[in-house]
Amino acid sequence: MPVTIKDVAKAAGVSASTVSRALQDHPRISVQTRQRVKKVVLELGYSVNNVARSLKTNRSRVIGFVCPELNNVFFMQVGKGIEDALNREGYSLIVCSSGESSRNETARLQLLQQQCVDGIILIPATHEGSHLQQFFDAGIPIVLIDRKVDGFSTDAVLVDNVDGSYAATKVLLKTGCHPIAYIGGNKSLTTARERETGFRKAHADDGLEVDETLVFNGNFHWESGYKLMKKLSKMSPFPKTLFVANYYMFVGVVRYLVEEGVRRHQVGELPLPNMTLANFDRFEDGAVFHEVAVVVEQPMEEMGQKAVQLLLKRIEGNRVDFPLELRLKTKLST
Amino acid sequence: MPVTIKDVAKAAGVSASTVSRALQDHPRISVQTRQRVKKVVLELGYSVNNVARSLKTNRSRVIGFVCPELNNVFFMQVGKGIEDALNREGYSLIVCSSGESSRNETARLQLLQQQCVDGIILIPATHEGSHLQQFFDAGIPIVLIDRKVDGFSTDAVLVDNVDGSYAATKVLLKTGCHPIAYIGGNKSLTTARERETGFRKAHADDGLEVDETLVFNGNFHWESGYKLMKKLSKMSPFPKTLFVANYYMFVGVVRYLVEEGVRRHQVGELPLPNMTLANFDRFEDGAVFHEVAVVVEQPMEEMGQKAVQLLLKRIEGNRVDFPLELRLKTKLST
DNA sequence: TAGAATTGTGCAATCGTGTGCGCCACTCAC
DNA sequence: GTGAGTGGCGCACACGATTGCACAATTCTA
Numbered sequence: 001m002p003v004t005i006k007d008v009a010k011a012a013g014v015s016a017s018t019v020s021r022a023l024q025d026h027p028r029i030s031v032q033t034r035q036r037v038k039k040v041v042l043e044l045g046y047s048v049n050n051v052a053r054s055l056k057t058n059r060s061r062v063i064g065f066v067c068p069e070l071n072n073v074f075f076m077q078v079g080k081g082i083e084d085a086l087n088r089e090g091y092s093l094i095v096c097s098s099g100e101s102s103r104n105e106t107a108r109l110q111l112l113q114q115q116c117v118d119g120i121i122l123i124p125a126t127h128e129g130s131h132l133q134q135f136f137d138a139g140i141p142i143v144l145i146d147r148k149v150d151g152f153s154t155d156a157v158l159v160d161n162v163d164g165s166y167a168a169t170k171v172l173l174k175t176g177c178h179p180i181a182y183i184g185g186n187k188s189l190t191t192a193r194e195r196e197t198g199f200r201k202a203h204a205d206d207g208l209e210v211d212e213t214l215v216f217n218g219n220f221h222w223e224s225g226y227k228l229m230k231k232l233s234k235m236s237p238f239p240k241t242l243f244v245a246n247y248y249m250f251v252g253v254v255r256y257l258v259e260e261g262v263r264r265h266q267v268g269e270l271p272l273p274n275m276t277l278a279n280f281d282r283f284e285d286g287a288v289f290h291e292v293a294v295v296v297e298q299p300m301e302e303m304g305q306k307a308v309q310l311l312l313k314r315i316e317g318n319r320v321d322f323p324l325e326l327r328l329k330t331k332l333s334t
Numbered sequence: 335m336p337v338t339i340k341d342v343a344k345a346a347g348v349s350a351s352t353v354s355r356a357l358q359d360h361p362r363i364s365v366q367t368r369q370r371v372k373k374v375v376l377e378l379g380y381s382v383n384n385v386a387r388s389l390k391t392n393r394s395r396v397i398g399f400v401c402p403e404l405n406n407v408f409f410m411q412v413g414k415g416i417e418d419a420l421n422r423e424g425y426s427l428i429v430c431s432s433g434e435s436s437r438n439e440t441a442r443l444q445l446l447q448q449q450c451v452d453g454i455i456l457i458p459a460t461h462e463g464s465h466l467q468q469f470f471d472a473g474i475p476i477v478l479i480d481r482k483v484d485g486f487s488t489d490a491v492l493v494d495n496v497d498g499s500y501a502a503t504k505v506l507l508k509t510g511c512h513p514i515a516y517i518g519g520n521k522s523l524t525t526a527r528e529r530e531t532g533f534r535k536a537h538a539d540d541g542l543e544v545d546e547t548l549v550f551n552g553n554f555h556w557e558s559g560y561k562l563m564k565k566l567s568k569m570s571p572f573p574k575t576l577f578v579a580n581y582y583m584f585v586g587v588v589r590y591l592v593e594e595g596v597r598r599h600q601v602g603e604l605p606l607p608n609m610t611l612a613n614f615d616r617f618e619d620g621a622v623f624h625e626v627a628v629v630v631e632q633p634m635e636e637m638g639q640k641a642v643q644l645l646l647k648r649i650e651g652n653r654v655d656f657p658l659e660l661r662l663k664t665k666l667s668t
Numbered sequence: 669t670a671g672a673a674t675t676g677t678g679c680a681a682t683c684g685t686g687t688g689c690g691c692c693a694c695t696c697a698c
Numbered sequence: 699g700t701g702a703g704t705g706g707c708g709c710a711c712a713c714g715a716t717t718g719c720a721c722a723a724t725t726c727t728a
Contacts, residue, residue, distance in 0.1 A: 002472060002473070004713095004714055004715085005714065005715060005716095006714080006715095014677075014678085015677070015678050015679080016678090016714085016715080016716095017677075017678065017679080017680095017715095017716075017717075018676085018677060018678075020715065020716060020717085021677090021716090021717090024716090027675095028674095028675065028676060028677080029675095029676070029677080030675080030676060030677090033676080033677085045468070047444060047447060047448050048448055048714090048715075049389075049448070049450060049713090049714055049715065050448040050449050050450065050715095051385055051388045051389045051394060051449070051450045051713090051714080051715090052389050052683090052713070052714035052715040052716090053714080053715055053716075054385045054683095054715090055383075055385045055386050055389055055682095055683045055684065055685095055713090055714080055715075055716095056682075056683050056714080056715050056716045056717085057683085057715085057716065058683075060385060062428070062449065069414070070410050070413050070414045070417060071407065071410045071411045071413075071414045071619075072410075073405065073407060073620070076404050076405045076406075076410050077405050079404050079405075079429075080403070080404045080405045080431070083404055083429070083430070083431060087430075087442075090445075092428050092430070092445055092446075092449055093428060093429055093430070094396070094426050094427060094428050094429075095413075095417070095427055095428075095429040096417070096421075096426070096427070097414070097417060110381065111424075111426055112426075113381060114381055114382055114383070114384040115384050115385070115396065115426055116383060116384065116385045134379075138336060139336070221619070222618070222619045248619055251619060251620065284556070285405075285555070285556045285582055285585060286407070286585065286620060338683095338684055338685090339684065339685065339686095340684080348707075348708085349707070349708045349709080350684085350685080350686095350708090351685090351686075351687075351707080351708065351709080351710095352706085352707060352708075354685065354686055354687085355686085355687085355707090358686090361705095362704095362705065362706060362707080363706070363707080364705080364706060364707090367706080367707085382684090382685080383683090383684050383685075385683090385684080385685095386683070386684035386685045386686090386713090387684080387685055387686075388685095388713095389683090389684080389685075389712095389713050389714065389715090390684080390685045390686050390687090390712075390713055391685080391686065391713085392713075
């Protein structure tokens, strides 16, 4: 039913190979033939069968994107960057989620391998990375985003988490906020560790002690922010300043505060209760509370774009012996 | 480099066809041979080349999902439902965004066609649908989600918007809220029209007039909610009740209120200013303000799942003459 | 003007699988 | 013991495209 290259060939009175070459603007095809072929292509509504092409050329022009969850604004902002960059190059994107499980991640990667993707962009589910080696060995380039993993090293696009959280903490300390409560992520993730490092470094550089009783680790989900804020609010004295290491935990924190109806700091001005808040990540269309003291913004779309650039380089065969690691700067907004 | 069926055949001392059949548990292959083949498959780490298989069988086990934007929590919640359902069936998902443009939508659909997807799930970019016919004619089943289009009819999974917004409005009116300001979406979209219909119907059934000076249309993005709330807030008397027809415009509304520092209705209790708010859509991990009077919740993941069910039925060849339209119920939460 | 170089096109092989058909060997019934 | 039936497997082709090579026709060079 669908029109193939042979149909075009027949209709144009040439061979299939000529059609193929004409469409690729091969120099050895005469201008007349080329035009005639293209005309017929339009008339018949022919469009190349990428499956057949992939089989022959061993290049599918599809890349895979695996991330922990689909319904996560951070990952999808990165995904948007990836998709935009890929579309410009005529690539398609297969999206999978690992559900934050290494087993699922492996399963998804195997599926992608079967689909013969030309490369993979991965936001790792966990800190485990040894299962990635097999795919790399099979010749599939992999670029990591956001997090690094143990036991496997490859190209990666990361942000300067240490610097971002260092700068934010500095600002807080400079305005006299001390001690600062801290809600971090699961320390098995590099991002969580790095952000905490920056937090501590800022204290050290100012000759201040971190109040360890105020340092907690969640899991980057809103529920943990909610629970930890609840715990914090039961402490006395009530902590005046809080740094939350990602957006979702921040949402949980605010949600708790809202639900508890804690009074605002300055009535009629700040929507926030009697606390100075700082956090990682801002979303134009998601964050209802924009009057946070300090926000560390990550260049999410750019991360996706850079990852695509790196990946396509590898696919083009621009093989480099050592893995490349890009560290993008965060932006501090106060 | 990658191991093919021939390598397996050689190693197992059989022909490629036998390997193929053994892996499909063909009854005419002896148990011994089958086991030997499967053993070799494991040893060599063979995994089927889906590109070749697709070419031969004319079934790619890939389906395409086109939505207006990737970085949209509603669409991605639907996407999650789709992905989960597909993975259970061993399908992969190519995700594209149309950027809310019919031209882009067509381009993405063409790409999907080239990739030989078995079917397409589409959240239409606009009300325009005539360009979809060609893909349907080419034998690619299409299932619409959320919105219907003009000029093309096919299977669709929708929610009962009229009923949802009717019920919410009823609740508001019953508690004495009147008049109710309304911020709707672009009326070229069926969802926007239906939600407004429900809003008006509730008034009519109660014998109340809609105050037309309080009815506005945005475009479902936060900016329009922001702007329209600004306009509303300049009116006198200040409207006491507002129904917002989707989540993002609601975010814009709240954002304006927060930024302006409007006083809360009941200090220490409601985080909201002197207004009773109602809106469409709730997100567990996104909505900071959960103390809205009335929320119409859509079964987003279920929409994705149902769409997959419908689509796979069509792909299996379960051809029906007339398009199926599923209307899922919304849930009212007060 | 003859041979070389160039241009334009077709033939045929190939990518990795799936599958209809045929062949061989064995079993079974009479 | 012979014919039919059947279980187990391989041959060969096809899917739709790309591409090295060959070849005819044309142009160029000396």
